[in-house]
Amino acid sequence: VPDPLSxxxxxxxxxxxxxVQELFASYGQPIAPLAxxxxxxxxxxxxxxxxxxxxxxxxxxxxxxGSTRLMRVLLAGTGVELASFTSLSDAAGExxxxxxxxxxxxxxxxxxxxxxxxxxTFAGIDLRMAQPESRSLSSGxxxxxxRGDRFFVRLDVLVPSAVREHPPHLEExxxxxxxxxxxxxxxxx
Amino acid sequence: MTDEAHMSKKVLIVDDSxxxxxxxxxxxxxxxxxxxxxxxxxxxxxxxxxxPDAKLIICDITMPRMSGLEFLSxxxxxxxxxxxxxxxxxxxxxxxIQKAKALGAKGWLVKPFKPDHLLSVVKKLTSAV
Numbered sequence: 001v002p003d004p005l006s007x008x009x010x011x012x013x014x015x016x017x018x019x020v021q022e023l024f025a026s027y028g029q030p031i032a033p034l035a036x037x038x039x040x041x042x043x044x045x046x047x048x049x050x051x052x053x054x055x056x057x058x059x060x061x062x063x064x065x066g067s068t069r070l071m072r073v074l075l076a077g078t079g080v081e082l083a084s085f086t087s088l089s090d091a092a093g094e095x096x097x098x099x100x101x102x103x104x105x106x107x108x109x110x111x112x113x114x115x116x117x118x119x120x121t122f123a124g125i126d127l128r129m130a131q132p133e134s135r136s137l138s139s140g141x142x143x144x145x146x147r148g149d150r151f152f153v154r155l156d157v158l159v160p161s162a163v164r165e166h167p168p169h170l171e172e173x174x175x176x177x178x179x180x181x182x183x184x185x186x187x188x189x
Numbered sequence: 190m191t192d193e194a195h196m197s198k199k200v201l202i203v204d205d206s207x208x209x210x211x212x213x214x215x216x217x218x219x220x221x222x223x224x225x226x227x228x229x230x231x232x233x234x235x236x237x238x239x240x241p242d243a244k245l246i247i248c249d250i251t252m253p254r255m256s257g258l259e260f261l262s263x264x265x266x267x268x269x270x271x272x273x274x275x276x277x278x279x280x281x282x283x284x285x286i287q288k289a290k291a292l293g294a295k296g297w298l299v300k301p302f303k304p305d306h307l308l309s310v311v312k313k314l315t316s317a318v
Contacts, residue, residue: 075212078212080211090207093206094206098279101278105279113282178282182306183299184296184297184306186295186314187297
């Protein structure tokens, strides 16, 4: 029987990693996980974004880091020019928003309806992330390669002590499925 | 290509992301719509008061100061003109969609949006006004 606490962590991490792959695919940009992630360095001009999330069972934050070149590649097909610091930062925030939104919609099926905050963004040259001294389920980086560019995702998860003592067993509830990305509904009067 | 049937129809885009406002704005202006932008629900309330001839509002959910659902509730309570509103958000939970519907939204689209899909929704809802 899987440990319910580690099930929560593993579910979040799996949903985030799946969402990264799906989101980049929606932009026509191939992406693959990198097994070796040393050094954790986004070379050249880079942007980062963090969004917090909360729920009675789990809270935490998702951080993404990528080069400004990658941001421009992702938005190239939309006709939007990322010419200023503001627009580049905003692109990183929106990318993270769509990534966490996609993750949230996946978690709905398991009864975890996360509430999201608004993005905080950063920019700089050669952004280097500190590698945790020990790996844990609750905190860690995932690295991806996308046509030679690196894309980094950090998921930090906190499960409140009361929930840790009696963690729920998460089961998929198909009726709770969220509307898929790119889809829509028009309501009848 | 510009569609003359949509010339001068005004659409209010409400999103705290300038990227989304740019993407949607460019798509609609290329089709002949006039676009007004607002950065959150508070700004949108002011912009709508200044543009009562808006034919459609495209609105995000999670925004600073005033969310999309709060904006929906506010304009329904303060007697603003009955402009159709379609939500454009990363949110896809059924209960949130039902809340928006109950508050009078006409539609719900999940980001990232498909340009053709968004355009068809905008044309349908602005044609009905």
